Amino acid sequence: METGEIPSDELAGGFSPYLTIESGQTYRWTRSDGELYSGRRAPDAWYELAIDGEVVRVRSIETGLEWRSTTDAAPILRRRLRLDDDLDRIVDAAPDDPLVERAFDAHRGLRLVADPAFDTLISFICSAQMRVERINSMVDALAREYGTEIAFDGRIYHDFPTPAQLARATETELRDLGLGYRAPYVVETARMVADGEAHPAEAREMPYEDAREYLTRFVGVGEKVADCALLFSLGFDEAVPLDTWIRKAIASRYPECDRGSYAATSRAIRDRFGGEYAGYVQTYVFHHLRTGAEPVEPPT
Numbered sequence: 001m002e003t004g005e006i007p008s009d010e011l012a013g014g015f016s017p018y019l020t021i022e023s024g025q026t027y028r029w030t031r032s033d034g035e036l037y038s039g040r041r042a043p044d045a046w047y048e049l050a051i052d053g054e055v056v057r058v059r060s061i062e063t064g065l066e067w068r069s070t071t072d073a074a075p076i077l078r079r080r081l082r083l084d085d086d087l088d089r090i091v092d093a094a095p096d097d098p099l100v101e102r103a104f105d106a107h108r109g110l111r112l113v114a115d116p117a118f119d120t121l122i123s124f125i126c127s128a129q130m131r132v133e134r135i136n137s138m139v140d141a142l143a144r145e146y147g148t149e150i151a152f153d154g155r156i157y158h159d160f161p162t163p164a165q166l167a168r169a170t171e172t173e174l175r176d177l178g179l180g181y182r183a184p185y186v187v188e189t190a191r192m193v194a195d196g197e198a199h200p201a202e203a204r205e206m207p208y209e210d211a212r213e214y215l216t217r218f219v220g221v222g223e224k225v226a227d228c229a230l231l232f233s234l235g236f237d238e239a240v241p242l243d244t245w246i247r248k249a250i251a252s253r254y255p256e257c258d259r260g261s262y263a264a265t266s267r268a269i270r271d272r273f274g275g276e277y278a279g280y281v282q283t284y285v286f287h288h289l290r291t292g293a294e295p296v297e298p299p300t
Contacts, residue, residue, distance in 0.1 A: 001068055001153060006083065008064040013087020016109030017047050017060055020081060023287040024132045025232045026113045027123045027139040028160060032057075037133035039291070050143070050150050050157035051076065051116070070152050082111045095274045099253055100281055103288035110287060112280060113232055117200040118193055119160045120233035121218060124225045125185050132290075141177045142166065142186075163193035185220025192218060204234045209263070211236065223262045231279040240270050240282040245289045248296045 008014075018041050021029045030036060032046040046057040046068075056073045058081075059066055065083075067073040078084055091104050115123075119139075126138045139160070146161035146169060167190040174183035193199050198218065203211035211234070215226035224243060230236035240246065242262060250257050250269060257268035273281040289296055 002070070002072055003066075003068050004072070004074055005061070005063065005067070006065040006074060006077065011064065011083055012085070012089075013091065014109040015060075015065065015081070015083060015087075015111060016107075017058060017065075017081075019107050019110035019287070020113065021047050022132075023107075023110055023283060024290065025228075025283060026115050026120075027126075027132075027136045028115060028119060030140065037136060048157070049080070050147070050159045051080070053148070053150065053159060055150050055152040055157045068153070070150070080114055082114055085111055087111065090277050090280050093274060093277055094281055095272065097272075099249070099285060099288075100273070102294065103281075103284040106293050107284055107287055110284060112237065112283060114235065115233045116160070117204075117229065117233045118163055121189065121200045121215070121221065121225070121229045122160075122166070122186055124228040125189060125218075125220045126179060126182050127225070127228070128182060128220075138177070138179055138182075142174075145169075145173075145177060161190075163190050166190035167194040182220060188219040189221070200229055201234070203230065208236055208238060212239075223266075227266070231282075237277050237279045238270055238275060239279045240266060240273060242266060242269070243286065245286050245296070246282060249285060249289060252297050 022037055028049055028051065030048045032048060033042050035042060043060060046059045049056045054070045054076065056076055057068045058077055067077060094100050094104060123135065123139050127135045143158040143160050146165045147158040150157045150159060166186065169187055171183045171187055174186055179186060200215055203214045206214060211230055212223060212226045215221055215229055216223060224241050227239045227241035231239040231241060242265060250265065254269065254272055257265060257272055259265045259268050270278040288294065
């Protein structure tokens with residue numbers, strides 16, 4: 001076992017594992033107390049991740065972050081949890097907007113994640129009309145059933161399945177795991193990637209709207225799911241997924257941004273949220289509203 005720390009003075013603007021991992025943008029982690037997405041903080045709990053053949057555990061301590069792993073976990077954590085982002089600069093660049101300011105003040109330390117592109121696409125295919133805790137259980141079931149086992153510290157963890165591993169699943173098997181109508185979408189998308197027909201990572205070098213259009217070629221991927229993959233795995237910090245909570249915010253707080261089509265509304269709310277880091281703003285506002293920190297309706 002390897003162990004180490006990342007000091008707090010290397011985390012510009014702070015970092016909260018709880019806010020980042022349980023904010024509805026990543027479904028690859030588990031929590032050592034089994035209370036992921038319970039809404040209850042547990043300062044001593046470890047967040048655990050099996051990824052790329054390694055296992056990583058991380059938790060907050062008074063002086064920063066403590067980690068334990070099968071390898072040197074610092075580079076993995078810095079990349080996957082975007083620990084090198086300057087949150088202070090991102091907050092300073094946010095628009096002068098009361099809702100945005102309250103969201104940043106209430107949830108400071110929340111960072112965007114950078115998950116693997118295939119894992120993220122499959123996770124958000126599973127997300128349609130589902131609560132975040134249910135999505136997490138689906139992703140966990142896929143890993144346990146089809147992913148590679150990794151032994152660490154007396155326990156067995158499961159990496160997320162590769163495209164080839166997941167492509168061998170049948171629709172019936174995935175329905176039995178609880179994926180419902182999403183099962184054929186997952187199987188066909190995995191097959192497309194495994195066969196080399198397309199890969200979500202290819203969108204990384206494209207202009208933003210072209211990248212979103214490219215991702216919609218995968219079965220079960222619409223514009224919102226594509227935006228989630230762009231924001232949470234491919235580095236498009238300007239992406240604003242128009243999920244239920246953001247649409248409610250547009251209806252009640254920013255009605256001028258409703259332009260009818262997804263593409264036009266997306267452009268308008270991206271501009272309203274500051275452009276370059278609009279996806280950061282979106283994630284804070286989404287978490288703020290989803291957790292009931294304040295009502296969606298504007299104050300009277």
